[in-house]
Amino acid sequence: MYSKLLKSFILIFIVVIGANPANAQRKSKKNNEVIPEIATKTTPKLVVGIVVDQMRYDYLTRFWNHYQDDGFKRMINDGFNCKNNHYNYAPTNTGPGHASVYTGTTPATHGIISNDWYDKISGESVYCAGDDSYSSVGSTSDAGKMSPHRMLTTTITDQLRLHTQMRGKTIAIAIKDRGAVLPGGHTANGAYWFEGNTAGNWITSSYYMNELPKWVTDFNNAKSVAKYKKPWVTAKPINTYVESVMDNNAYEGLYKGETTPTFPHDFPKLWEANGGYDILKSSAYGNSLTTDFAIAAVDGENLGADDIPDFLAVSFSSTDYAGHKFGVDSKEVQDTYIRLDKDLSRFFSTLDKKIGEGEYTVFLTADHGANPVPAYLKDKKVLTSIFDSKGMKEKLNEYVKFTYGTTDLIKDISNNQIFLDHDIIKNLDIKIKDVQENLADEIRGYNAISNVYTGYQMWQNDYTRGLPHVVQNGYNEKRSGDIMYIFNTNTMTYSSTGSSHGSPHIYDTHTPLLFFGKGIKNGSTVARTEIPDIAATMAALLGVAFPSGGTGEPIIEVLD
Ligand code: ZN
Ligand code: ZN
Ligand code: ZN
Numbered sequence: 229m230y231s232k233l234l235k236s237f238i239l240i241f242i243v244v245i246g247a248n249p250a251n252a253q254r255k256s257k258k259n260n261e262v263i264p265e266i267a268t269k270t271t272p273k274l275v276v277g278i279v280v281d282q283m284r285y286d287y288l289t290r291f292w293n294h295y296q297d298d299g300f301k302r303m304i305n306d307g308f309n310c311k312n313n314h315y316n317y318a319p320t321n322t323g324p325g326h327a328s329v330y331t332g333t334t335p336a337t338h339g340i341i342s343n344d345w346y347d348k349i350s351g352e353s354v355y356c357a358g359d360d361s362y363s364s365v366g367s368t369s370d371a372g373k374m375s376p377h378r379m380l381t382t383t384i385t386d387q388l389r390l391h392t393q394m395r396g397k398t399i400a401i402a403i404k405d406r407g408a409v410l411p412g413g414h415t416a417n418g419a420y421w422f423e424g425n426t427a428g429n430w431i432t433s434s435y436y437m438n439e440l441p442k443w444v445t446d447f448n449n450a451k452s453v454a455k456y457k458k459p460w461v462t463a464k465p466i467n468t469y470v471e472s473v474m475d476n477n478a479y480e481g482l483y484k485g486e487t488t489p490t491f492p493h494d495f496p497k498l499w500e501a502n503g504g505y506d507i508l509k510s511s512a513y514g515n516s517l518t519t520d521f522a523i524a525a526v527d528g529e530n531l532g533a534d535d536i537p538d539f540l541a542v543s544f545s546s547t548d549y550a551g552h553k554f555g556v557d558s559k560e561v562q563d564t565y566i567r568l569d570k571d572l573s574r575f576f577s578t579l580d581k582k583i584g585e586g587e588y589t590v591f592l593t594a595d596h597g598a599n600p601v602p603a604y605l606k607d608k609k610v611l612t613s614i615f616d617s618k619g620m621k622e623k624l625n626e627y628v629k630f631t632y633g634t635t636d637l638i639k640d641i642s643n644n645q646i647f648l649d650h651d652i653i654k655n656l657d658i659k660i661k662d663v664q665e666n667l668a669d670e671i672r673g674y675n676a677i678s679n680v681y682t683g684y685q686m687w688q689n690d691y692t693r694g695l696p697h698v699v700q701n702g703y704n705e706k707r708s709g710d711i712m713y714i715f716n717t718n719t720m721t722y723s724s725t726g727s728s729h730g731s732p733h734i735y736d737t738h739t740p741l742l743f744f745g746k747g748i749k750n751g752s753t754v755a756r757t758e759i760p761d762i763a764a765t766m767a768a769l770l771g772v773a774f775p776s777g778g779t780g781e782p783i784i785e786v787l788d
Contacts, residue, residue: 274539302744303592317702320732323340323342328759372431399419401421402542425506472562481552552728
């Protein structure tokens with residue numbers, strides 16, 4: 229009797245909660261009072277996902293005084309700032325970064341283990357977005373032969389397309405092909421990337437379409453990128469850039485034809501020697517021409533024109549090229565961020581006008597961070613080490629020859645992983661586990677290497693914290709190597725100029741995560757958030773199914 233009553237009470241409760249989710253509120257029959265109904269989803273007209281390639285979290289704070297009110301500051305002051313946001317896997321590279329933001333999981337699941345990797349089946353190196361079964365559209369070169377076929381799970385962009393029965397559009401844009409192809413997911417209406425050289429055009433792949441839409445050919449024909457063929461000067465007087473090192477220093481790369489790495493960089497003069505339009509990629513102007521094209525896409529595709537949410541995925545690649553060339557402490561990188569802030573401000577005010585303030589939702593993050601230039605740190609007495617990656621293979625081959633009598637055991641060394649020939653190991657009648665462990669022991673003795681893990685360890689254990697957890701999240705059973713090694717922090721493995729990334733260390737994992745616009749609370753948190761949480765948060769906001777391999781959790785503080 230009692231339980232029957234309870235059951236019918238629960239039933240009534242369910243009926244009330246489940247009723248009419250579209251109505252924001254309903255009237256109670258009894259006394260006409262208004263009971264607010266809990267919204268089941270937020271439907272912005274447009275979702276904008278922004279990835280700033282190689283953006284460290286501290287670029288927000290370091291250059292804060294130079295930013296305008298309506299760029300980064302608008303996102304932070306009106307939106308939500310996750311101050312302690314991290315990549316939870318390694319290698320921290322561009323392909324895996326973009327895939328992880330949009331799939332809400334890590335390379336262990338989505339399979340994009342790096343930009344390029346040694347493919348164990350074909351025995352060749354493959355590119356994360358490369359696909360020879362498609363052809364270039366808008367170009368006669370091979371630059372358009374791309375597709376997301378190596379990404380094994382769906383993206384938040386796919387889920388929105390599926391949820392709306394393909395009525396919501398997805399458009400993805402970046403100078404780098406992988407910065408557009410992976411965020412666009414498997415179902416993008418269009419993904420576009422920039423072909424430099426003499427063309428200076430936005431192109432795509434036949435995976436998406438057989439010819440460029442009119443708005444793209446119009447944009448290309450108008451040669452609007454040509455206006456950036458001008459000297460790169462600082463946006464503000466260079467003596468106000470006190471947050472970076474002297475312009476002329478030994479830690480920066482040079483454009484071909486330059487004698488010092490200093491402003492102004494005379495692009496018209498340097499043009500031919502540096503690959504024509506390619507020179508813009510490593511300058512602040514690359515982000516401006518990306519913004520121009522993103523704005524053209526909003527118009528050309530009528531994004532956000534109706535109540536079915538569309539998705540515009542934009543990745544700013546030039547921050548990464550500039551970081552690699554000049555380093556995180558350079559005046560060039562500082563200027564690139566000051567100018568990106570202006571581009572963001574221009575972009576947001578366009579969206580305000582076209583879609584309406586408060587009618588769109590934006591998130592902004594990065595695909596990885598970057599380390600300070602090791603040579604600079606060394607001069608400042610910060611502990612660094614130097615590693616000779618070329619000598620490694622010879623040394624290891626000597627070791628395997630001595631131990632196993634053959635030099636054929638090691639097939640490839642890439643992305644700080646060693647790939648072994650499993651067939652030869654089987655023929656020699658030795659165990660793969662033993663070879664992995666012996667080689668791992670050998671490498672542990674190398675100076676600049678701090679940690680070594682084997683594939684066998686990854687198969688046998690379920691790590692929940694620390695470096696092994698980070699390595700395991702990046703370890704894909706079918707695609708990753710037999711041995712994974714990690715360098716000491718700030719190890720120099722490349723030329724002495726510029727910054728890089730790829731490690732599991734905190735300077736490569738700590739990235740901004742900002743949310744802003746419809747359905748987003750105002751505030752901030754210092755609680756740890758992780759990259760796979762972004763797609764989960766957006767799925768919860770939009771009320772769509774989580775991406776198929778999702779492992780992240782919605783960040784509850786962010787959602788209104
Ligand atoms: Zn990147
Ligand atoms: Zn400089
Ligand atoms: Zn990079």
